[in-house]
Amino acid sequence: MIKCTVTLTGEVSRTAATRAGRDGKSFTSFGVSIPVYDKNNNSLTTEVSVSLPSEKMPQSIIQIGKRVKVTGTLYFRKVEESIYLNLHATSVLPDFSEIDELEGEMEFLGRMSRKPVTERRDKKNRPFQSFSASSMDSNQNPPTFIWVHFLNFRPVDWLAPGVGLKIRGRLDLHMFNDRLDVGCTTSSIEKWTADEKEGTTK
Secondary structure, X not given: OEEEEEEEEXXXXXXXXXXXXXXXXXXXXXXXEEEEEOOOOOEEEEEEEEEEEHHHOOHHHOOOOOEEEEEEEEEEEEEOOXXXXXXXXXXXXXXXXXXXXXXXXXXXXXEEOOOOOEEEEOOOOOEEEEEEEEEEEOOOOOOEEEEEEEEEOOOOOOOOOOOEEEEEEEEEEEEEOOEEEEEEEEEEEEEOOOOHHHOOOO
């Protein structure tokens, strides 16, 4: 399980479309594009698919090129090697900041990879850990696994390949090898016990 409580600001890039959900209720979706950067400041334009119950959608501001501020819960969907962003909105408002960004807090349940944790030090010689972990997206058929790269500035000594993890932290999206890459800087990290359906290792 990966979900993020986020705020998105950017330009509408895809016109609104209304359809019925699985529960029979009407919802409206549209796209908002933002740039995502790599360490060399190269950018990748990424579209976030925003959805909201139709009766709550402010149709007057959902026009291509208009700026919006969206709050809600962000989920990730993986198709082959590409990751798509789906934001279930709780509010959509006009935005006047002129800043394109997607920021928020991640909740993660999954398993660490088979690779051991890497112990590092920052520019001020403070220790931190870097590692990867995966979480299963059971909504896909067959299920897929989404990988997150973590930075942990409160090192723990029990991290080991394959261990189950429950993590909260700051979402960090960036570009790596011309693809969207999901990262997180942890604020809390705990061991998590789960059955094999919830995660896997590689």
